[in-house]
Amino acid sequence: MHPLIAERWSARGYDATATIADDELAAILEAGRWAPTWGAIAPVRMIVGRRGDATFEALVGTMRRGNRSWAPAAAALVLVCTTNEPDDAMKHDYGAVDAGLALSQMILQAEALGFNGHPMAGFDKAAAAEAFTIPAQFRPLAVLAVGRIATDADAVPAEIRERDQQPRTRQPLDRVAFAGRWGDPFQ
Numbered sequence: 001m002h003p004l005i006a007e008r009w010s011a012r013g014y015d016a017t018a019t020i021a022d023d024e025l026a027a028i029l030e031a032g033r034w035a036p037t038w039g040a041i042a043p044v045r046m047i048v049g050r051r052g053d054a055t056f057e058a059l060v061g062t063m064r065r066g067n068r069s070w071a072p073a074a075a076a077l078v079l080v081c082t083t084n085e086p087d088d089a090m091k092h093d094y095g096a097v098d099a100g101l102a103l104s105q106m107i108l109q110a111e112a113l114g115f116n117g118h119p120m121a122g123f124d125k126a127a128a129a130e131a132f133t134i135p136a137q138f139r140p141l142a143v144l145a146v147g148r149i150a151t152d153a154d155a156v157p158a159e160i161r162e163r164d165q166q167p168r169t170r171q172p173l174d175r176v177a178f179a180g181r182w183g184d185p186f187q
């Protein structure tokens with residue numbers, strides 16, 4: 001795998017003093033904007049906060065408790081929204097795929113710039129929609145935290161440090177990639 005992919009992980013122990021420059025944040029958002037998009041509709045919209053500004057604080061305010069314990073140390077938070085068209089299954093489903101692709105590209109661009117990107121579903125979507133007056137034809141799907149991993153481990157609360165030290169696992173490839181029929185390993 002490319003090192004950007006192999007070395008990516010969802011960290012929580014961020015450096016609460018690290019900031020992100022305008023051009024770095026713009027590059028990450030551009031990576032999302034240029035993700036593949038079903039039907040060239042490009043339904044993804046983003047609400048962007050930097051630590052210390054009102055947008056960031058409002059996003060933190062929507063977070064579930066678990067995320068509120070670490071995500072406020074991010075340098076930036078990006079709320080990713082996509083089309084909300086429950087009566088049009090194609091637009092609705094592939095709008096979510098588009099959002100996932102945008103997230104993925106943003107995470108890798110963050111990684112390339114020395115930041116960590118950590119997606120979150122643990123936030124109150126209705127509260128986010130209200131806080132940012134998101135129109136009904138869009139839905140908030142995920143928040144991406146972008147932060148610098150703390151180099152001083154002692155500056156990270158022990159509970160967060162322990163979560164970051166948990167081993168990362170996945171199913172083996174022959175359990176997820178099939179050929180011929182479902183369940184038969186592809187090679």
Ligand SMILES: Cc1cc2nc3c(=O)[nH]c(=O)nc-3n(C[C@H](O)[C@H](O)[C@H](O)COP(=O)(O)O)c2cc1C
Nearest residue numbers: 008009010011066067118119120121122123142168
């Ligand atoms: C759609 C989505 C929602 C997620 N929501 C959260 C979340 O609310 N809080 C959190 O700490 N991590 C969240 N994660 C991160 C996952 O927990 C993480 O990707 C998974 O444990 C695998 O770890 P890795 O990214 O380090 O490989 C989410 C990931 C995805 C893709």
